[in-house]
Amino acid sequence: MANPSLLILAGDGIGPEVMAEVKKIIAWFGTRRGVTFDVTEDLVGGCAYDKHGTPLHDDTMAKAQAVDAVLLGAVGGPQYDNLDFSVKPERGLLRLRKEMDLYSNLRPAQCFDALADFSSLKKEVVAGLDIVIVRELTSGVYFGEPRGIFTEGNERVGINTQRYTESEIARVARSAFELARRRNNKVCSMEKANVMESGILWRQVVQEIHDKEYPDVALSHMYADAGAMQLCRWPKQFDVIVTDNLFGDLLSDAAAMLTGSLGMLPSASLGAPMANGRPKALYEPVHGSAPDIAGQGKANPIACILSFAMALRYSFDMGDEATRVEKAVEKVLADGVRTADLMGPEGGTPVSTAQMGDAILAALDASL
Ligand SMILES: NC(=O)c1ccc[n+]([C@@H]2O[C@H](COP(=O)([O-])OP(=O)(O)OC[C@H]3O[C@@H](n4cnc5c(N)ncnc54)[C@H](O)[C@@H]3O)[C@@H](O)[C@H]2O)c1
Numbered sequence: 001m002a003n004p005s006l007l008i009l010a011g012d013g014i015g016p017e018v019m020a021e022v023k024k025i026i027a028w029f030g031t032r033r034g035v036t037f038d039v040t041e042d043l044v045g046g047c048a049y050d051k052h053g054t055p056l057h058d059d060t061m062a063k064a065q066a067v068d069a070v071l072l073g074a075v076g077g078p079q080y081d082n083l084d085f086s087v088k089p090e091r092g093l094l095r096l097r098k099e100m101d102l103y104s105n106l107r108p109a110q111c112f113d114a115l116a117d118f119s120s121l122k123k124e125v126v127a128g129l130d131i132v133i134v135r136e137l138t139s140g141v142y143f144g145e146p147r148g149i150f151t152e153g154n155e156r157v158g159i160n161t162q163r164y165t166e167s168e169i170a171r172v173a174r175s176a177f178e179l180a181r182r183r184n185n186k187v188c189s190m191e192k193a194n195v196m197e198s199g200i201l202w203r204q205v206v207q208e209i210h211d212k213e214y215p216d217v218a219l220s221h222m223y224a225d226a227g228a229m230q231l232c233r234w235p236k237q238f239d240v241i242v243t244d245n246l247f248g249d250l251l252s253d254a255a256a257m258l259t260g261s262l263g264m265l266p267s268a269s270l271g272a273p274m275a276n277g278r279p280k281a282l283y284e285p286v287h288g289s290a291p292d293i294a295g296q297g298k299a300n301p302i303a304c305i306l307s308f309a310m311a312l313r314y315s316f317d318m319g320d321e322a323t324r325v326e327k328a329v330e331k332v333l334a335d336g337v338r339t340a341d342l343m344g345p346e347g348g349t350p351v352s353t354a355q356m357g358d359a360i361l362a363a364l365d366a367s368l
């Protein structure tokens with residue numbers, strides 16, 4: 001059987017730094033577990049713009065469509081802030097999501113025991129936390145038309161359109177219900193049905209799919225602003241949260257801080273099954289290119305490493321190997337290994353990105 005194929009798009013800023021640690025782990029799987037991936041690498045974001053004048057070359061897009069899974073680091077940076085909107089680094093990532101039709105973005109927020117004291121919230125609020133935000137990723141205000149900056153009379157007006165079709169809501173709702181059935185069987189849907197028609201439709205469709213196909217799953221609805229408050233007040237009330245593209249972006253960054261750092265949160269963006277039965281898939285950390293620490297060896301590689309673990313689970317049916325990686329991360333954190341973002345005001349000596357990767361490799365070795 002052919003080796004599973006991976007396209008690595010490390011991107012900008014800390015993207016290549018955290019991806020270097022994932023590459024070590026991929027190599028470890030080849031030498032120590034006999035699991036070899038066919039890896040190709042290419043450019044996305046600002047680095048692709050620098051070389052090709054576009055944040056995602058058509059050839060790269062074609063490669064992404066052809067592989068079993070894409071691993072992405074991060075895109076963006078201040079040097080690209082004044083580029084025309086159509087060629088900004090972020091447009092490369094959005095094109096990948098849209099053209100691969102990756103409508104279901106799983107963003108788990110899990111608080112490792114060793115970090116419960118470190119969260120900005122009280123320990124009892126976050127200890128043992130294990131929730132997943134399912135963010136709709138290919139529609140909503142990110143893609144709705146009309147959009148643009150226009151002139152009306154003697155002033156400019158900026159327009160974006162929140163638009164959801166019934167089928168777009170239904171498919172992400174199904175993916176949240178399916179996930180809940182494999183977890184604690186609870187879904188909370190978040191929108192703003194009190195002020196937005198798209199929110200009214202969202203609530204109706206989620207309820208209909210539930211009643212017809214998933215009556216066994218406990219479903220609740222919450223306005224997204226109240227949901228943000230509840231996430232900070234008592235996040236353990238949730239199991240799976242399903243929400244739209246923009247609310248999911250905001251709520252997942254907030255959820256990151258429940259776990260201690262944005263450097264901890266992985267994600268899987270999944271689409272429909274391909275001919276080989278595997279879902280179209282892209283895996284990436286929730287964080288960005290972190291220009292403030294890029295090039296200094298300070299970045300936490302755990303979000304990117306846990307994203308690779310999600311690839312093992314969701315694309316390659318290697319749940320046990322995914323758990324092995326997650327346990328290795330848990331062990332190094334329990335041993336007190338910390339990158340700078342995981343250090344409190346009391347200080348201590350942080351490890352570098354590469355040292356964190358090496359510690360995780362050593363824990364993987366110890367797991368054999
Ligand atoms: N998926 C992506 O590629 C993605 C996601 C978010 C933002 N961005 C882009 O990244 C650029 C910077 O955005 P931002 O500053 O708002 O968000 P960011 O996530 O890059 O950084 C926010 C803060 O978190 C810290 N941080 C993030 N990841 C970290 C890690 N792994 N280890 C340690 N600290 C980490 C950063 O140092 C910074 O202080 C922008 O161009 C933005 O568009 C890209």
Ligand SMILES: CC(C)[C@H](C(=O)O)[C@@H](O)C(=O)O
Pocket residue numbers: 076090093094249286288
């Ligand atoms: C970089 C940007 C396009 C992206 C988003 O807004 O979706 C990021 O913030 C994310 O969370 O993945």
Ligand SMILES: [Mg+2]
Pocket residue numbers: 249250253286
């Ligand atoms: Mg975001």
